[in-house]
Amino acid sequence: MTVPQSNNGEASPAVPEELQENVWITTIAKFLDPIYNWTRRNSLWPLGFGLACCAIEMICAASSRFDFARFGMEVFRATPRQADVMIISGTVTKKMVPTIVRLYNQMAEPRYVIAMGACASGGGPFKEGYSVVDGIDKFLPVDVYIPGCPPTPQALLNGMIAMQEKIDQQSIATVPWYRKDDPLTELVPIPLLGPDLVDLRQVELIKSEAAKANAETAVEEAILA
Amino acid sequence: MNQESIDAPTQQSVAETAVAKLKERFPDVVSDDPRQGYSGLIVQPNALVEVAQALRDDLGFDYLTSVTGVDLIDDGKLESVYHVTSIEQGGKPLVLKAQVERDNAILPSVYSVWPGAEFQEREAYDMFGIRYDNHPDLRRILTWDEFEGYPLRKDWQEPYFEDTHKPFGSRWPAGEVRRAEETNIYGRNVQYPKGWVPTGKEYEVETDTYQGVYVEADGVPGLKTDKITVNLGPQHPSTHGVFRMVVELDGETVVGLKPVMGYLHRNHEKIGERNTFLMNMPYTDRLDYISSMSNNHGYAIAVEELLDIKVAERAEWLRILVVELTRIINHLWALGFLLNDMGALQTPMLYYYVERELILDFFEELAGARMMCNYMRFGGVAYDLPDNVRGTETMKFLHDMIYDRLPRVMDQGDGLMTGNEIVRERGIGYGTLSREDAIAYSAAGPLLRASGVAYDIRRADPYSYYEHLDFDVAVRYNGDIFDRYMIRVDEMRQSLRILEQVLPFLEETAGAPIFDGKPQHALRPKQPAEAYGHVENPKGELGFYVTAQKRISSPTRYHVRAPSFINLTVLEKMSMGHKVADIVAILGSIDIVLGEVDR
Numbered sequence: 001m002t003v004p005q006s007n008n009g010e011a012s013p014a015v016p017e018e019l020q021e022n023v024w025i026t027t028i029a030k031f032l033d034p035i036y037n038w039t040r041r042n043s044l045w046p047l048g049f050g051l052a053c054c055a056i057e058m059i060c061a062a063s064s065r066f067d068f069a070r071f072g073m074e075v076f077r078a079t080p081r082q083a084d085v086m087i088i089s090g091t092v093t094k095k096m097v098p099t100i101v102r103l104y105n106q107m108a109e110p111r112y113v114i115a116m117g118a119c120a121s122g123g124g125p126f127k128e129g130y131s132v133v134d135g136i137d138k139f140l141p142v143d144v145y146i147p148g149c150p151p152t153p154q155a156l157l158n159g160m161i162a163m164q165e166k167i168d169q170q171s172i173a174t175v176p177w178y179r180k181d182d183p184l185t186e187l188v189p190i191p192l193l194g195p196d197l198v199d200l201r202q203v204e205l206i207k208s209e210a211a212k213a214n215a216e217t218a219v220e221e222a223i224l225a
Numbered sequence: 226m227n228q229e230s231i232d233a234p235t236q237q238s239v240a241e242t243a244v245a246k247l248k249e250r251f252p253d254v255v256s257d258d259p260r261q262g263y264s265g266l267i268v269q270p271n272a273l274v275e276v277a278q279a280l281r282d283d284l285g286f287d288y289l290t291s292v293t294g295v296d297l298i299d300d301g302k303l304e305s306v307y308h309v310t311s312i313e314q315g316g317k318p319l320v321l322k323a324q325v326e327r328d329n330a331i332l333p334s335v336y337s338v339w340p341g342a343e344f345q346e347r348e349a350y351d352m353f354g355i356r357y358d359n360h361p362d363l364r365r366i367l368t369w370d371e372f373e374g375y376p377l378r379k380d381w382q383e384p385y386f387e388d389t390h391k392p393f394g395s396r397w398p399a400g401e402v403r404r405a406e407e408t409n410i411y412g413r414n415v416q417y418p419k420g421w422v423p424t425g426k427e428y429e430v431e432t433d434t435y436q437g438v439y440v441e442a443d444g445v446p447g448l449k450t451d452k453i454t455v456n457l458g459p460q461h462p463s464t465h466g467v468f469r470m471v472v473e474l475d476g477e478t479v480v481g482l483k484p485v486m487g488y489l490h491r492n493h494e495k496i497g498e499r500n501t502f503l504m505n506m507p508y509t510d511r512l513d514y515i516s517s518m519s520n521n522h523g524y525a526i527a528v529e530e531l532l533d534i535k536v537a538e539r540a541e542w543l544r545i546l547v548v549e550l551t552r553i554i555n556h557l558w559a560l561g562f563l564l565n566d567m568g569a570l571q572t573p574m575l576y577y578y579v580e581r582e583l584i585l586d587f588f589e590e591l592a593g594a595r596m597m598c599n600y601m602r603f604g605g606v607a608y609d610l611p612d613n614v615r616g617t618e619t620m621k622f623l624h625d626m627i628y629d630r631l632p633r634v635m636d637q638g639d640g641l642m643t644g645n646e647i648v649r650e651r652g653i654g655y656g657t658l659s660r661e662d663a664i665a666y667s668a669a670g671p672l673l674r675a676s677g678v679a680y681d682i683r684r685a686d687p688y689s690y691y692e693h694l695d696f697d698v699a700v701r702y703n704g705d706i707f708d709r710y711m712i713r714v715d716e717m718r719q720s721l722r723i724l725e726q727v728l729p730f731l732e733e734t735a736g737a738p739i740f741d742g743k744p745q746h747a748l749r750p751k752q753p754a755e756a757y758g759h760v761e762n763p764k765g766e767l768g769f770y771v772t773a774q775k776r777i778s779s780p781t782r783y784h785v786r787a788p789s790f791i792n793l794t795v796l797e798k799m800s801m802g803h804k805v806a807d808i809v810a811i812l813g814s815i816d817i818v819l820g821e822v823d824r
Contacts, residue, residue: 048462052489052820053514055466056596063578078462093823095369096467096488099459123414125508127405128499129492130376130383131368134406134414150596195373196384196415198423206423209410213419 029173036172040084040110041072041164047083047103048076052090054117054150061153073160080106085163087156088140091119091126092133094197098190104140105187109177112167114159115142118149125149133197139188239316243284251276258322262753263772265306265320270332273323277307277338280319285311288680289339289667290318290759291768291786292346294353296327298379303330303355306770308757308786309339312664312678315685318757325355334360341667344794352377352494367487367823373418377495384409384416390779391500452480455805459488463566463809466819470796470808477804482797486790486822493824497783502528502603502748505783510597512767512785513821515558518551518588519762521601526688527758527769528603532750537741539734540605541690546623546727547591547600548760549720550584553631555763556713557581559816563710564642566813567651573642580634583615583626590614603748605740610731620732627724635717643714652707656799656811659704666795669788670765672815675712676704682761696722709814716763747778764788764816785824789817 015023050058061068068074077083080103092100104113115136118124123134136142143166146159176184189200198206237245244266247255254272258265268276280286290308297304303325308318323332334357335342346357347366354375357363365372374381385405387393395401406412458469467488473481493512497505509524510517522544529536536544558581561574585595590611592598600607614622642648658668663676673680681698683691699715701708750773759768765788772782792815800808 049460050466052466052491053511053596056514060578060582064575065578065582076462091489091491093488093490095490096459099488103460125511126491126496127414128383128385128387129496130414131487131490131492132414134385138413152595192423193369194371194423195418195421198415199411199413202411203423205411206417206421210417210420210422217420 029171033171033173037168037170041167043075043084044071044073044112044160044163044167045075045077045082045084046073047080047086047107048078049086049103050089051092051096052119054089054120057150057153058087058089058116058156061156066153066157068157068160071157071160071164080104081108083107084110085112085114085160086140087114087116088120088136088142089116091124092136094131094133095193097133097136097139097197098193100136101139101188101190105190109185110175112143112163113140114144114146114163116146116156116159117151118147121145121147139191139199141184239311239314240319243280243286243311243319246284247276247280250279258320260753263755265322265755267322267324270323270325273321274333274335274338276321277309277335280309280321281338285313286319287339287664288312289335289341290766291757291770291784291791292335292342292349293770293782293784293786294349294355294377295772295782296353296377296379297324298327300324301327303327303353305332305349305355306784307335308768308770310685312680315680317686318759320757330355331358332356333358334363336360339667340665341791341794344790345667348790351375354378365487367490369487376492377498383492383495384414389499390777391504457808458485464812465562465817468812468817468819468822470812472800472805472808474805477806479800479803479805479808482800482808484793484796486793486819489819489823491824493785494783498780501746501778502532502780503746505780506601507597507599509785510599511820512787512824513555513762513764513789513818514596515818516551516555516763517596517598518547518600519555519760520767521598522548522689523758523760523762523767524769525601525603525758526760527756527771528748530758531754531756531771531773532603532748534604535741536689537605537738539609539731539737540739540741542727542730542734543606543610543739544601545689545691545694546724546731547588547598549723549727550587552720552763553717554581554584555816556717557634559763559813560638560642560710560713563706563810563813563816564648566809567706568647569642569645573638576641577634577638580631583630587614587622587626590619602740602744604742605738609739620728623728623731627721627728631717631721635714635721639714643711648710649707651807651810652705652710652814653703654705655803655807656706656709656814657704658795658799662795662798663704666798667791668765668795669792670762671709671712671716672765672792672795674699675701675708677702682759682766686759688758688760694723694726706810706814713816749776749778751775759786762788764818764821765792785821787821787824789815789819789821790824793817793822 060066062074086104115121119126120136123132126132127134144159144163146155148155176182192198254269255266255276258267286309288310290310293306295304295306305323307321310318325332332355334346346360349355350363351365351367352375452473452475455472455474457472458464459467469485471483471485472479493508506521509520512520557577561577564573588598589595591608592600610619613619658676660677663673663678679698679700684698696719699712699719701712753774755772757768757770759766767788768786770784771780774781799811
């Protein structure tokens with residue numbers, strides 16, 4: 001047992017000297033954080049949700065040879081309500097992104113997002129295409145990016161372990177989901193499918209662009225008239 | 226048999242004979258394609274259905290392989306290209322083409338002749354805006370209903386459009402690096418029509434999907450039953466990815482089903498028409514991402530035919546080796562998943578994956594990647610066999626795998642699963658597909674052969690060295706889920722037979738060149754050309770329709786005839802009248818991969 005210490009690292013004067021060997025004074029957060037994080041890091045349940053090629057490697061990582069289960073990650077949940085981490089395993093298309101954002105919103109906090117592979121991280125080889133979202137981080141906050149096309153199961157495992165290390169750093173006192181009005185806990189607005197994908201956070205920009213374009217057309221028409 | 230009689234050049238192919246007959250019968254509406262390097266017949270649009278009818282009924286061309294559009298922007302025309310095959314006679318497909326004006330593109334639908342055209346015509350409508358008259362359900366299929374424009378038209382440009390051909394000037398030789406996001410005011414991959422303002426109701430596009438599936442219920446006599454619409458997917462553990470089905474149920478019985486796809490549509494063809502020929506090779510890996518080697522093979526064959534490239538002998542043997550191993554990988558995967566869908570959750574998969582990993586390790590040593598192998602080149606393959614795999618000398622490793630481990634796992638799987646009561650109870654008599662329907666709906670691969678049609682491209686139109694190899698085309702006759710399970714077991718055994726024959730040739734040709742001719746980065750065709758290369762993929766006929774212009778190093782039209790996509794046309798028919806739990810098993814028995822369905 002370490003010598004009881006106050007927050008600033010000095011021996012606590014409130015404890016009599018003979019008891020200092022047996023008493024440990026700490027803050028609730030310092031005491032709870034390791035337990036809180038230990039429980040969460042060792043039961044990272046992913047959402048059972050495959051998008052594209054990377055999903056195959058994700059399944060391999062969960063199967064006989066690589067065996068996620070060693071790290072407590074094997075319980076793929078079919079419903080977002082029971083999942084802790086969403087592995088974006090493949091190309092995010094415009095048609096799919098409203099569903100993905102909705103699933104993210106349905107996940108209970110704490111929730112994490114891993115962008116697996118080149119497509120999920122930034123569009124990958126399909127970035128130039130018209131129906132591809134160039135990176136899921138345009139819509140969701142991403143915790144871990146895993147490079148590769150597709151990343152090997154080992155790379156995914158490494159990414160998941162990085163996720164665990166990130167969880168270890170968190171403190172119950174500062175995590176956003178126990179704080180009032182933290183912007184990080186707000187639901188992400190679900191994008192709409194119009195002539196192209198509409199991000200509701202950009203509606204004002206779209207409107208101003210449209211107004212500009214209309215004004216230009218009016219000027220052109222006036223000149224022609 | 227007299228060798229000369231086989232090689233006699235006077236023999237006309239099946240398609241050529243049919244072309245001659247058609248021209249004789251319809252002299253006014255049918256003519257040869259006048260373009261240099263192109264083949265096939267140009268049919269007047271108003272006579273298309275009549276010609277198709279004659280072709281099917283009188284000449285035996287009962288199988289519509291592929292339908293696609295082509296944008297002939299220089300002539301101001303759109304073209305619809307049909308590849309038609311005869312199941313009985315095999316051989317190269319016959320090519321029909323119908324051309325219409327670009328701004329008023331209306332063609333008659335061939336759905337009444339070949340129902341397999343349904344999804345493919347929808348795709349051509351979606352991508353090119355060709356309207357097919359008398360099509361039962363002409364809606365967008367890969368994009369969504371409100372999508373603006375027809376993306377595969379040559380004058381349609383994406384938000385991140387940079388240039389018509391690669392390599393882009395900014396990257397080479399100038400070597401600039403900049404993010405595409407910086408070029409767009411929204412900072413992302415979007416563009417809107419001029420002056421367009423969102424109304425907030427954009428997502429209601431889905432209502433159309435539901436209307437398509439609505440059917441009047443007959444109900445049970447004496448009972449008042451309500452129908453409900455159930456949505457399976459796109460996030461659903463048993464749809465094998467992002468596939469979605471809208472199912473109309475009467476009680477638990479399926480009375481209507483519409484597949485909804487496009488959730489993984491990643492513009493394979495649009496990007497392919499900008500890439501150089503070789504740049505498309507890694508993209509084909511990502512079509513059917515479980516069997517990348519087979520996709521490579523199909524594309525390599527198409528371009529080799531297009532540009533008239535010879536393949537080195539050892540490369541052909543290596544190709545057959547990897548392609549047949551891929552078939553085994555794919556079927557192990559498909560069986561694992563099918564059993565998963567039937568209720569044997571995970572366990573068979575865990576057994577099968579051990580052997581799959583074995584083959585993937587070989588691929589990793591051979592090509593450098595587990596899944597996306599990018600292994601083939603035009604005229605050969607990229608690498609020769611490695612020295613060692615998993616610490617064993619390669620030929621010994623292959624020998625052990627092919628003669629010992631793989632047969633053992635097949636026997637084991639067969640013993641554990643085939644007699645299993647769940648597999649039999651849930652498989653026999655469910656999802657039946659008749660021989661006639663399988664052909665009419667253009668089903669391919671195991672789906673077709675499980676319905677009693679012994680059609681395999683490796684035999685019908687032999688490519689590579691398959692005609693020198695001894696193997697049987699596996700065929701089963703009941704066309705239900707159980708037969709589709711069994712056909713994969715049979716095919717894996719046939720693949721092993723082929724592999725056993727390939728090994729001696731690999732030993733014999735050791736050290737021989739694996740590439741014919743001089744390696745080139747950009748192939749430039751000497752004259753315009755058109756080619757359709759097809760291979761028997763584990764999932765069915767994979768075809769590449771590629772056209773080229775003189776001295777342009779990228780294809781002008783690049784179309785993929787994707788077996789998974791076309792096999793889904795018949796899903797509705799197979800599911801009708803079954804319980805909702807059976808659809809999952811029926812879908813599993815088709816074995817789709819969404820990368821190929823949506824491209």
